[in-house]
Amino acid sequence: MAWDSRARRVVMIYLPLACFILILLFPFYWMAITSFKPNAELLNYKEHNPFWITSPTLAHLKHLLFDTSYPRWLKTTMLVAIGSTFLSLFASTLAAYAIERLRFRGSPYVGLGIYLAYLVPPSILFIPLATVIVQFGLFDSPLALILVYPTFLVPFCTWLLIGYFKSIPYELEECALVDGATRLQILWRITLPLAVPGLISAGIFSFTLSWNEFIYALAFIQSGANKTVPVAILTELVTGDVYQWGALMAGSLLGSLPVALFYSLFVDYYVSSLTGAVKE
Amino acid sequence: MSVTTLPSRGHALHQPGWVARLFDYKPFLIVMCLAPAIGLLLVFLTYPLGLGIWLAFTDTTIGQRGVYIGLENFQYLLKDPLWWNAVFYSVFYTAIATFGKFALGFWLALLLNNHFPLKSLIRAIVLLPWIVPTVLSALAFWWIYDPQFSIISYLLVDVLHLRSSNVDFLGSPWPARFSLIAANIWRGIPFVAISLLAGLQTISPSLYEAAMLDGATSWQRFRYITFPMMMPILAIVMTFSIIFTFTDFQLVYAITRGGPVNSTHLLATLAFQRGIAGGELGEGAAIAVSMIPFLVFATLFSYFGLARRKWQQGEAND
Numbered sequence: 001m002a003w004d005s006r007a008r009r010v011v012m013i014y015l016p017l018a019c020f021i022l023i024l025l026f027p028f029y030w031m032a033i034t035s036f037k038p039n040a041e042l043l044n045y046k047e048h049n050p051f052w053i054t055s056p057t058l059a060h061l062k063h064l065l066f067d068t069s070y071p072r073w074l075k076t077t078m079l080v081a082i083g084s085t086f087l088s089l090f091a092s093t094l095a096a097y098a099i100e101r102l103r104f105r106g107s108p109y110v111g112l113g114i115y116l117a118y119l120v121p122p123s124i125l126f127i128p129l130a131t132v133i134v135q136f137g138l139f140d141s142p143l144a145l146i147l148v149y150p151t152f153l154v155p156f157c158t159w160l161l162i163g164y165f166k167s168i169p170y171e172l173e174e175c176a177l178v179d180g181a182t183r184l185q186i187l188w189r190i191t192l193p194l195a196v197p198g199l200i201s202a203g204i205f206s207f208t209l210s211w212n213e214f215i216y217a218l219a220f221i222q223s224g225a226n227k228t229v230p231v232a233i234l235t236e237l238v239t240g241d242v243y244q245w246g247a248l249m250a251g252s253l254l255g256s257l258p259v260a261l262f263y264s265l266f267v268d269y270y271v272s273s274l275t276g277a278v279k280e
Numbered sequence: 281m282s283v284t285t286l287p288s289r290g291h292a293l294h295q296p297g298w299v300a301r302l303f304d305y306k307p308f309l310i311v312m313c314l315a316p317a318i319g320l321l322l323v324f325l326t327y328p329l330g331l332g333i334w335l336a337f338t339d340t341t342i343g344q345r346g347v348y349i350g351l352e353n354f355q356y357l358l359k360d361p362l363w364w365n366a367v368f369y370s371v372f373y374t375a376i377a378t379f380g381k382f383a384l385g386f387w388l389a390l391l392l393n394n395h396f397p398l399k400s401l402i403r404a405i406v407l408l409p410w411i412v413p414t415v416l417s418a419l420a421f422w423w424i425y426d427p428q429f430s431i432i433s434y435l436l437v438d439v440l441h442l443r444s445s446n447v448d449f450l451g452s453p454w455p456a457r458f459s460l461i462a463a464n465i466w467r468g469i470p471f472v473a474i475s476l477l478a479g480l481q482t483i484s485p486s487l488y489e490a491a492m493l494d495g496a497t498s499w500q501r502f503r504y505i506t507f508p509m510m511m512p513i514l515a516i517v518m519t520f521s522i523i524f525t526f527t528d529f530q531l532v533y534a535i536t537r538g539g540p541v542n543s544t545h546l547l548a549t550l551a552f553q554r555g556i557a558g559g560e561l562g563e564g565a566a567i568a569v570s571m572i573p574f575l576v577f578a579t580l581f582s583y584f585g586l587a588r589r590k591w592q593q594g595e596a597n598d
Contacts, residue, residue, distance in 0.1 A: 017391045020384075021402065024409050024469065027420040030431060034423065045434050091316035098313035102306060110314065117321050119579075120329060121527035123548035124568045127555040128332035129324065131340075151325040154317050182304050212413040214530040215548075219556050230415035234534055245423050252416035263411050267404045 028256075034249035035060055042246060060246035061254075070251060072225055073232040078258070080142050080217075080228060081210040084149035088206045089199060092154045096161035097187055101173065111162060118155035125151075126219045133220050140222045148220070149210050157202040164198030165191065204266050208259045229255040335565035342559040353566035363567065366545040370571075373461055373546060374526045374578070380465040381521060382514075385472025390506075392473065393480045403474070410470040418534035421463040425449035425535070453543035456536055460544055464531055472517060479513035480506070515586035522578045527571060547571045 034042065036056040041048040048054060064070045098104075099111045129148060130139075138144035168191060176186045192199070217228045224236055233251045237244070303309055336353055340346030357363040392403060409417060424431055426449075433446040449459045483506065491501050529548040532538065538545035538553065545553070547567055555564015 013391055013394050013396065016387070017396075017402070020388050020391070020469075021405060024406060024466070027417055027424060027466070028408065028412070030424060031417075031420040043429060045429065045438065050429075050431055050434055087320075091320055094313040095317035098310050102310050102313065104306075104310050110318075114317060114321065117325055119523060120325060121523060121571075121575075123527035123529050123551065124332065124571055125325065125328050127551065127561055127565045127568055128328040128335055130556065131331065131335070131561065132324070132328055147320070148324050150320045154320060158317060182300055183306075183309055184303050208411055214413075214415050214533075215552070218533075219552070230413050230530075233419065234415055245426075245429075248419055249423060252419045255416050256412040259411055259413065260408065263407075264404065267407075268400070 031249045031253050031256075034245055035253050036250075037246060039246060060244075060250040063244075064247050064250050064254070068237065068247075069225060069232070070229075070254070073227055073229045074255070074258075076142055076226060077211060077228040077230075077255075080145045080149070081207050083142075083146035084153060084210045085203055085206040087146060088150040088153035088157050089203055091150060092157035092161055092202065093192070093195075093199070095154070096158045096165055097191065099158070100162045100165040101170075101187075101191070102183070111158070114155050114158050116155075118152065118159070122152065122213075122215050126215050129216065130219050139220060140226055142221070142226055144220045145210075145213070145217055145228070148216050149206075149213060153206045153209060157206060160202050160205070161195065161198050164195045168194045200266060204263060207262060211259050332565045333569055335562050336569040337566075338562045340562040340565075342561060346562050349562075353563050354570070356563070357566060357570060362542055362545065362550065363570075365542060366547045366550040366567075367570075367574075369457060369544060370526055370546045370574070372457070373464070373528070374522055377461045377464040377468065377525050378518065378521055380461070381468035381472050381525075382518065384465065385469045386476055386510075388469060388473040389476035389480055390502075392477050403477075407470045407474060409467050410474075414467060414530045415534045417467065418463060418531050421459075421466075422450075422535050425459050427451060450536055451540055453540060456540055456544050460532055460535060463535065464525065464528065467531070468521065468525070472521065475517045476510065476513060479510050483509045511586055515583050518582045518586065519579050522582050523575055526575060526578060547574075 033051070033053060036058070037053050038055055038057045038059065041054065095110075095114065099107045099114075133139050133144045133148070136144075138147070172190055172194075173186050176190055177183075181189070212230070213228075214230050217231045218235070221227050221231065224232070227236065229251070233248065233255065237248055237251055303312070335346070337348055337350060338346035339349050339352070388406065392399075392406070396402075423429075427446060430446060430449060432449075433443075436443045437446060448455060450456045487505050487509075488501055491505060496504070526546075527548050528546055529552065532544055532546050532549050533552070536544045538549050547570065551564045551567040551571075553564075554560050554567060558564070
């Protein structure tokens with residue numbers, strides 16, 4: 001009986017779960033293994049088992065870091081991601097505070113309006129936005145990306161932070177008000193410190209999304225030096241008819257690592273805020 | 281937290297500078313707090329949205345202001361087989377990929393909802409495809425779909441001997457279309473699974489206990505408890521998923537750029553090709569604007585289609 005239920009559990013749960021994990025992780029394994037394979041092994045499946053490396057090499061990584069502008073692209077991507085994350089956190093914290101705590105007539109509608117902005121996909125906006133960026137003289141500048149990314153970051157962050165502010169007892173703020181603290185002092189010294197977990201998850205969310213963003217970076221940045229990693233790999237590294245798969249995969253791996261690391265440090269915040277946001 | 285330890289208390293009372301007093305005037309404070317967020321959204325979202333709709337009715341090209349030409353762009357699109365092809369593939373892509381993501385994601389969520397060792401680690405691993413930049417994982421798929429060195433072909437031909445020649449994943453229209461859909465499903469499963477997992481955890485165990493006592497089978501418990509209770513979350517997650525799958529850009533741009541012979545163009549990639557790469561801003565904007573009716577329809581359909589059923593269930597249960 002006990003054996004029977006255990007066998008059933010293996011077939012019904014562990015086996016399918018193992019298949020899911022295998023399939024979900026395989027492209028990363030393939031990416032990693034390609035990055036360190038010498039070209040001879042990479043293009044010869046007859047003599048070498050493709051799933052393994054016999055003589056790993058750092059040649060692809062070296063080529064990427066020293067013969068291309070990859071370090072420059074990484075730096076630009078980092079700058080854009082950090083800049084837009086801070087801008088979004090600043091704007092959405094204030095907005096969420098105003099909507100949730102300063103309660104005014106119409107505050108639910110302002111909240112709804114900001115939330116609806118999340119449903120406007122970048123694919124519809126990139127053509128007119130490109131002309132706006134040109135008008136502002138920001139074409140080909142990373143600053144354009146820092147200013148534009150908040151349009152899809154602010155709605156989600158505001159929504160997330162409204163939920164967080166709701167969970168902080170209002171009595172704390174009332175006491176401070178009675179004691180004569182100003183509203184800004186209350187925000188800075190009471191509400192924000194208590195909302196740190198929410199700020200962290202909003203920050204991780206913004207950082208990963210900015211790192212990920214593609215269509216705006218493709219449309220607004222022209223010169224090779226100012227490109228972000230996803231765009232640069234696709235437009236600068238993919239050249240000619242013979243693709244340098246080793247370098248391409250090394251670039252993908254290296255470009256994925258910062259978000260993967262950043263995310264793994266805070267994965268608990270991340271999952272709980274995601275599940276929390278859905279529960280709301 | 282003790283509120284009396286606020287060091288600012290005396291400061292506010294003794295030096296009520298005009299700036300501090302201004303910030304305590306609530307309407308001013310509200311405006312100041314909302315200004316950054318609303319300002320950014322108005323300048324970089326609302327204004328471009330309106331401008332895009334206006335551009336769709338002009339013949340603007342890069343470097344040249346256009347004039348109003350009425351519905352000419354749209355009339356042109358209606359006669360353009362490439363636009364119809366993009367409409368077809370966008371709808372097909374969204375329908376099949378959404379179905380796949382939700383079927384597999386729901387299954388994964390049900391699996392993750394069980395108790396087993398290393399649960400949080402596995403949950404973290406499962407989210408990885410969703411975290412990693414799409415273009416970078418799309419490149420990995422491009423390499424997996426390589427005509428000569430595809431690892432899938434290797435498995436099918438050399439290991440399993442199921443085929444005699446390599447699979448031409450991206451070289452002809454239908455295989456390319458399904459290859460892109462497979463990559464999209466792969467990327468979408470984690471988000472669906474984690475969101476639905478959150479929903480599963482809100483279902484009270486007492487419902488299942490009561491059903492067990494009544495002798496319900498596990499299928500009946502899924503059909504009459506899990507599924508109806510998940511409807512509201514399914515409606516929200518599916519609405520989001522449909523919007524972002526329909527307007528997807530990067531996956532297709534990275535793997536096929538719309539080829540072979542333009543068979544895998546989504547409306548977004550076609551808009552980019554005509555609007556930015558081709559310089560026809562007006563026409564590109566018209567293609568982008570032509571996504572809006574589909575989006576509105578799909579959103580209403582998924583949201584009200586699913587939410588209404590939940591409402592009916594709720595009425596019946598009360």
